Amino acid sequence: MTGARLDEIDRRILSELQADGRMTNVELARRVGISAPPCLRRVRTLEEAGLIRGYHADIDPRALGFEVAVFAMVRLVSQSERDLSAFEARARAWPLVRECHMLNGEIDFILKCVAPDLSSFQHFLTNQLTSAENVASVKTSLVIRCAKDEPGVPFEPFGPLHSHAVAI
Incomplete structure (x- = not known):
């Protein structure tokens, strides 16, 4: 399927897995309206194409004692590619930094x-x-409260996957 375009079934698979990556292949197949074997093949193809990068649990930081969330805006002295890459490597190594x-x-x-x-x-x-x-x-800037924290991309009819074909 490499080189093929995403069809409506692929988009529904991505949408369902984005909402609940833990469901069984049988449940996923039922939700998207196909049988389990072709559903599993499609999921594997989407994984191999890099459209599905992984599966993660949504952990509640506060329940684990992480009471503080902060956004830090960083300005560097030099923006050479070497210096940018060095800062990114440092940020990846800092456990408290969750996104960079x-x-x-x-x-x-x-x-x-x-x-x-x-x-x-x-x-x-x-x-x-x-x-x-x-x-x-x-x-x-200290986060006071979070009004929205949704991973992934929108799959509504106005989303880019509906208006533009994506090759995989």
Whole structure:
């Protein structure tokens, strides 16, 4: 199926797995309206094509004692590819950093961080992040509450998978 385009069944498979990656292949096949063997073949093809990157549990950070979430906006001294890559490698190595996105504009990176408490985050901020090589400045914003945290992409009729074909 490599080189083929996503059809409605593939889109429904992706949508269902995005909502619940733990369902059985039999349940997935029932929900998308095909039998189990071709459903499993389609899922494997979507995995091999890189459209399904993995399966994860949605963990409640607060239930595990991570009470603090912070967004850190990082500006670097140098934006050479070598320096950008070095910062990304450092960010991947910091356990409190859960997401790292390179941006354009005044800020080079935004990091989503979690910590058990404010003091733990402050320790990370002063002893690791702001003191890291090539970091010019860091601005932080403490998350007060989260109104929406949805992984993945929208599969509604107006989403890009409906208006443009995606080759796999």
